Amino acid sequence: MLLTGADIVVECLKEQKVDTVFGYPGGNVIHIYDSLYKNKKYIKHILTAHEQGASHAADGYARSTGKVGVCIATSGPGATNLVTGIATAYMDSVPMVIITGNVPLSLLGKDSFQEVDIAGVTAPITKHNYIVKDINKLADTIREAFYIASEGRQGPVLIDIPKDIAMTTTDYEYAEPKLVERCIKNITEEAIENALELINKSKQPFIYIGGGVVRSEASKELLEFAENIDAPVTSSLMGLGGFPSSHELFTGMIGMHGTKASNKGINKSDLIIAIGARFSDRVVSKVEKFAPNAKILHIDIDPAEINKNVVSYHYIVGDIREVLKQLNNNIIKQDRKQWVNKIKGYKDKYPLRYPDNGLKAQYIIEKLNDITDENTIVATEVGQHQMWTAQYYNFNSPKEFLTSGGLGTMGFGLGAAIGAQVGNPTKTVINIAGDGCFKMNLIELATAVNYNLPIIIILINNNSLGMVRQWQSLFFDGRYSETTLNHATNFVGLAENFGMRGLEISRKEQVEEVLQEAINCKGPVLVHCRIHEDDKVFPMVAPGEAIDSLIMEG
Template identity: 55%
Template sequence: MKMNGSQILIQALIDQGVDTIFGYPGGSVLNIYDALYERSDDIHHIVTSHEQGAAHAADGYARSTGKTGVCLATSGPGATNLVTGIATAYMDSIPVVAITGNVPNDLLGRDSFQEVNIAGITMPITKHNFIVQNVEDLAYVVRKAFVIANSGRKGPVLIDIPKDVTAALTEYVKLPRYRIRKLPKVDDAKFEEALEAIRQAKRPMIYAGGGVISSNATRELLKFSKHMDIPVCCSMMGLSSVPYDYDLYLGMIGMHGTPVSNYATLNTDLIIAIGARFSDRVAGNRKEFGKDAKIIHFDIDASEISKNVATDISIVGDARYILKKMIARMPETKHKEWTDTLKAFKDKKDLPKPRGDDKVDPRDLALTLHNIVGEDAIIATDVGQHQMIMAQYYQFSRPRSFISSCGLGTMGYGMGAAIGAKVANPHRPVILVSGDGSFHMNMNEMATAVSEQLPIVILIFNNTVLGMVRQWQTLFYDHRYSNTSIERKTDYVKLAEAFGGKGLRIKTHQDIEPVMKEALSSKVPCIVDCWIDKDDCVYPIIPPGKSGKDIILYGN
């Protein structure tokens, strides 16, 4: 059957299981939007307020489901507006297929209106990208893009399609759904070496990263930890891979990690890193990190091995497969003296408790939110102090319930991501926790949430300053607050109403529970303006470039 390129693109996406696309129309993708009009019963297109919002929505859709997110933009500025979202997905290994239109083939390279070399621009931040210059190649490229996005270490792929290709006719041959490439074969010798190191360890710990969630290995991780009596800490990407109430869970590791997780890192004799990258927010001082311990690293990506921290034993492979194999080979073990030591330390030095006064304490916001919505909620965040508070205090129980830009640290990520998560999970509560700085970056996506009738709750930790940057100025720049006390005059309640949503406000501790309950019962998107003290800081904190020995537990 003959189809034009646009019809082939949409059919190929449907063949790959795509049910939702986030995008924004424009001249170079008019043919594609015409094809979307024809297939509106088969594929749902959501028009965002900005292309960056579309990229973040595709990312949030992917993180909350494990499926591939898809976004679409026109050429030139439309394509470049996707770049931050693509980079965000790349840094956190999220499978996204970004599709851009471009000027016709005969206008490429001529500085044509709205022309840009988006393939060149995105080369460093995609797993692969394609320029489809022949319509005969289009269906194959789409399938290939999904294979690449979902194989090995997952990540974004870009498909750039000149406008004449979207109009050209050719025979369409249906291709089967993508199959993930075969996983790398585990090195048996290294596997045996790892087993022996685990048998010999007296004070082992597990450092779990985002790869545990990406490989759907959360059950295996928990089973392995219980079987071997090994405590677990998580990077921010790894949050929600272990239930908060698991007795061997130490919490988040690193710069804003729990005291006990960083104490464990200083005193362990074996670190088992699973799907983690030893980023500078975990290993601030790479030479000091786990220097008295042997380090085993399991990762799907060979390039991560010893990239940041030198490892003693490495196994390249799928986390779920490796953990299953480990459990089958290892006898049940106990490390009572070690786990008792960690529990005693945690009892003495835990995260700071909420103040308990009349002011709005962000820690109370996190704890109360969990008490109200329970385990079913999906929490999206922007980037800053509010992100760290949720990472520290919100009690995650289900994998894929925490959605945040962890690697790139993208302020403005949250609104689009929350939209994507809600579209993918219409029956689950979705709450965006943002700061007033982050929210101003992409608050235009409130219009999208209202238009799509998505009852997302947006909690804005409003301290009128750029909180995290200001905190660094407090601690490391002698209180020189250069351009971080922004003092916006935005009335968030009126803003919510202007968009067609609902606006509420939390001014005191007593407001927290009733206002949150009202917000969560709203049938429209609801913004809650939470008045936070600008001098509230996030503790503990390990200063940049330092180790767990230098942790600052509490502020003055």
């Protein structure tokens, strides 16, 4: 079948069972958009207000559905506007395929109008990228891109398509997508036996999970494993939802804003079983003081993570779900009642708490947790509200929590919520935002309204860049350099002028009623909540301190 490059792009998307793409048109992708128009009964296109919104929406779609997210932008500024979203996905191992247009082949490298070497720009923040210079290689390039995005440690892949490639014709033949197999080649019998020996000999094991548990869809196997070895479980920010937050073995998040039970407990352990986690600086803090008496058993799909930040005693490289299946098949069920009770004692003695004076973000999030169910997806922006959400909302299933962990991208949440709502139309999707983050991509309110997406935005307004202000308060003698925002913005009026519902919470007594009203809305709604500018996230580990040296509330 003779097709243009643009038609081949769309046919390959259909091959990969893509039902939704996010993007923004322009001159160098105009032929691809013409083909999308002709195929709109097969592929839905979501037009965002800005290309960065498209990249975050594709990311949120991927995280919440488990499918590959797809976004499209034109060359030059269109392509560069995607960069922050690509980096966000790369840092959090999110499968995405990004399609950009570029100037014709004859104009490449000549500083042509709207020309950028986007493949060069994104090389450090993609799993792989391509510039397609031969129309006969276009279809196989797209197929390979989807495979690379999905296999092993997932991540974004970019395909840059010059305009004349999209216009040229060549033969196209349908091909079935290549099956993505789970990575098991390095899961040897010896590696499993050595891991089991370590676990069996341990008196005080602690399971530390990361986002890899969610990506590998291993939460069921993890629950079985934790109950089999009777060990407490803590999670990085990215791992939340990989193990039920309400389970008695769960101790809460670990790290800079982790619970004292997690941070103190892991430093008392004799074996850390790290599963799909990378020992980031926000978890470990001062490496020399991290779990000084513990051996580390590290299970991860990416060999580059082994011994990168913390030295392992033993490791297994492979798909987490497959590793846990083999461990569960061979494990002897154990009883560590004394150790588990010790950690439970820490949980009872050092619960999360906050002052009960006035309207608090923690209280709002607790009430939100009470009135929502398992059919809910929560996205966040980045900052204090993100940490409060991680601390006070119970995530009991994977893919419930969408947040920028590795890059910490302010402005991520609204786009991610849009993608999640498009991918999960029957679920309640909530974006918890701070006022600083919200301003960065608030233009995407237009997208939510345009598609009548029933997203709930809970805007926690402390009139400041709260997390930076907290550091300035604690470590810079209260020199609040450029962190007091003092907006005159009427956020409820802003929402209403975009065409959505705007609600206000100014007193604690209003919280439950207004949140319920928001949930009952059939379209997008913003709930504006004003809190005090000096409310802080506790516990907190000061820079350079051991993780069990926590600053508690007050």
